[in-house]
């Protein structure tokens with residue numbers, strides 16, 4: 001469920017045994033936990049630990065590393081540039097660490113996000129409420145042939161916040177058991193709709209049968225109150241000054257509370273995995289008996 005790695009520096013060389021342990025645990029659906037990996041903010045950056053730096057519309061402030069564009073912040077001018085630089089520094093550090101830690105040839109760095117707003121006490125529709133257990137599947141970003149979603153999180157709340165600064169997660173049962181239970185509720189594949197949504201620019205690329213299945217599983221899990229209440233789950237508390245890395249398309253997770261996290265999303269082709277058979281794509285193909293892309 002959780003594999004602890006005692007890495008303390010963003011640029012540390014990592015030995016072969018640790019790399020092996022990391023990739024095997026990760027691909028088997030563990031959360032890799034780095035209890036002593038701190039991301040230190042500069043003196044001038046501590047001011048960004050304030051919900052007011054968000055424009056209040058999106059859950060997160062996000063940075064597109066390809067364009068440098070920052071979204072959903074209330075800041076402008078030099079302040080926005082300084083916040084963007086902080087998020088970029090974290091994203092670059094997380095990328096370097098992931099490249100050193102995992103044996104994959106190419107990991108694509110996607111968006112970097114900053115989460116300055118307390119998770120608890122916000123209001124969402126059920127399907128967009130990440131306090132409910134779910135696997136990640138993004139409506140506008142198809143993963144087509146089962147590209148993986150790997151995410152690196154860092155709790156950047158001040159160390160002296162102690163327990164008050166913890167980020168609380170739940171993680172659920174393994175993907176295969178979950179998929180077995182929910183697959184009968186997956187919606188039917190609609191190639192015409194996928195084609196149209198791509199044409200209209202609703203999706204970046206065309207949704208495959210895999211994407212539709214994953215979106216169905218995501219929504220069905222969040223909408224099932226009995227499942228949310230009764231399914232086996234484990235609480236994980238991530239203290240200030242710690243990081244964690246997880247395949248969020250595979251591990252059922254819910255973020256219950258906590259503020260001030262930074263997050264870097266990565267994508268990679270599943271053929272790069274050491275054990276591709278453990279990917280949601282191959283598990284769903286096997287369970288459904290269908291070709292998914």
Ligand SMILES: [Fe+2]
Nearest residue numbers: 130135136248
């Ligand atoms: Fe999620």
